[in-house]
Amino acid sequence: MAAQRSAMAFLHAERLTPHVAPFTSVFLRPPWGAYNLVKTRVFTYLKQLSREQKAAKMLTCIAITSTLLGNETEAVELFKQAATLGSPWAAHTLWTLTHASMVSSTPAGVAVSAVSVARRPAW
Numbered sequence: 805m806a807a808q809r810s811a812m813a814f815l816h817a818e819r820l821t822p823h824v825a826p827f828t829s830v831f832l833r834p835p836w837g838a839y840n841l842v843k844t845r846v847f848t849y850l851k852q853l854s855r856e857q858k859a860a861k862m863l864t865c866i867a868i869t870s871t872l873l874g875n876e877t878e879a880v881e882l883f884k885q886a887a888t889l890g891s892p893w894a895a896h897t898l899w900t901l902t903h904a905s906m907v908s909s910t911p912a913g914v915a916v917s918a919v920s921v922a923r924r925p926a927w
Contacts, residue, residue: 807845818861826861829868860889
């Protein structure tokens with residue numbers, strides 16, 4: 805019950821601050837141990853709630869936390885979902901993960917293509 809209340813409070817806080825970068829991931833950062841089972845439950849419940857309610861900022865937070873947990877493929881999927889829902893933070897992070905290293909080590913045409921993806925508005 806405490807995990808559900810905490811998840812709802814985090815979701816509500818993110819909704820109250822639409823022009824602020826997603827911040828819930830700061831409170832959910834790993835490592836988690838056996839002593840901190842509530843954090844695990846809050847994370848799981850937030851993931852479910854965010855997908856159901858299509859909360860872009862919260863999906864971004866979940867993706868950041870998944871990255872810290874080492875779940876790169878899940879994080880990229882969550883960043884894609886959040887970017888599709890209009891999160892500029894998710895779009896930037898997704899671009900960084902997929903194109904940033906390519907810009908410095910590839911031919912000019914491919915680099916220009918990657919930069920044009922970054923300039924495309926998130927909305």
